[in-house]
Amino acid sequence: MARYGAAVVLVGILGAAFAIAFRLLLHHGLGLILGTGDVLEGFAALPWYARLLLPAAGGAVAAAISMLAVRSPGGHGVAVILESVALGRGQIRLPAVLLKALASLAALCTGGSIGREGSIIQFGGGAGSLLGRWLQLPARETRMLVAAGTGAGFAAAYNTPFAAVLFVVEIVTGVLGIDILVPVALATAIATSLTRLAIGGAPIYGQRQFALVTQKELLAHCALGLLAGAVGPAFLAALSAAETAVRRIPLPRLAIGALGGLVVGTLALKLPQVTGNGYEAIQLILDAKLIGLLLGVLLVAKAAATIASVSSGSPGGVFTPSMFLGAALGGLVGAVVPHVIASRGSPAEAGGYALAGMAAVIAATTHAPFMAATLAFELSGDYSLVIPLIAGTSIAALLSRRIRADSVYTEELRRRGIPWRGSLTERLAHAVIARDILTMDPPRVAADAPVSFALEQLNAPNVRVVYVPGTPIRALDLNDAKRLWTDPGRDRLRAGDVAHEVPVVAPRDSLLDLGEKLWTTDWGELPVCDEGKLLGVVTRRALLGALDAEVLRRDVLLTRVVRFEGGREAEDFFELPPDRRIEEVAVPRSFLDAPLRTAHLRERFGVVVIAVRKAGAARVEEVPPDYVPNRGDRLLVVGAPAALEALRSG
Known part of the structure; x- marks a missing residue:
């Protein structure tokens, strides 16, 4: 428990340290390349050819570095964080995250239209994953550390601790419990405090004081929510279509990255506001210094610039660019309100609609309305619009989910075959498919074989x-x-003459699909077929074991084991002997620096060591005959729960 608590504190510190370092590197990088830390001011001062070519060069560099990140083992990205925390699958590897962060810096310093928050959030989750492995914490506590690191990164990126907690609860875990809330809240509090000490404690977009002139304006905010609920999924659909189209372009990734940057540069010739993550332009919209039809043009242009940057290989978030879209949309609605509902003394008060639009589009793209509403009043220090914010974000999220089921974060999971819908239990059940619990080589006979062959097999136990x-x-x-x-005439019959057609399941049918289909079968099993080929069978016994392992998280009936085939990761479920578990156990100190065979673990504890994960290694390996355990090594052990606990105690 002490190690876990220390890890939560440390992950908050690491999340803040990386966020501070990233923001400082970005500021100095912009100063070095543009002569100022303000990307909008810097691009406005550049000659036309520099505006055009600088993003293209940055896009090529970012694509080149991203290629290295793809080759680095392990996962990265918010989708991997969701998979790691909620499903207990996937590992976040800091080398890949750091390479992506470097690529993101290259793109941002040259005007790429991406968010800086992506790398910061991913580093926080990766730091939690690394600490869990380094401290040899149980899998559940490691998942909580990943969640805490994610919240710490979000809080440090935006100076919004409450929104960071809600980001984890609404997006990453989907459930609220004390075991997740406490470590996330502690890590975000530490990260926010350290970031404020280093950079400042004021809201990112300055202290704002917006207010409703009349309660009728609540109708305008609801209308804004409807518009945002359409804009958000339209933006995500365009982004997805662009990513699909880019994958089909027969050009090197460096060339594609340069082309994406060239699109941003072309737009920046007339609209330098589309460059960078959008922070400076959002400030101008909130201050009503960008108004009128220009906001409509910027709404389309910023969406196009972000799509070009992200789809061409520049890694980064789309969170802040989405806020830009919302600010522009809200500014447009705010310009109409005085002519329809209420007159205003100052056009600057329309900035309240820009703030509400930011929250509404974020809710539409993330499907997290309360996080989005909280984020808006934390970013501005203005709580007076809390009711319009909640109304607008709720409507936007509801409409967006009706139009497009996937959020910006869950679409990547869906592309990888991991459904992300329903409750956490449903997600876990959808994550296991028939191929995972397949029993190979079921009894079979040829159609022209004598019936007696089939009867002999049916007579077997x-x-x-x-x-x-x-x-x-x-x-x-x-x-x-x-x-x-x-x-009496059975000897003349062939198996094909008397066999009857049976229902089949597909390799990608989930536990929920299998449960419904197995309910109606007499013999508790169904054949799994792919394009008419019999791959194996799924039994009711295997289904119950998978539910026990994946949904109940007990690992009593079956356990999930990762294996590697041809350089690719795969998974299987294996049935355990009665009253046996399979667990990773840290090597007790008393067994260090001496051959493992001299410890006589089977005789002393009644456990069997089947593999070892050496300190810092991503994969387990076979135990060599002369293996000598070192600090940080973990043994993959099969044994009774009491025996495993005795082994931990040394």
């Missing part, structure tokens, strides 16, 4: 069904066997 491959898949079961044993 634990065999209830014998399959006849073909299209469609057919089978003979114990009911058929009872009937055939009394048939």
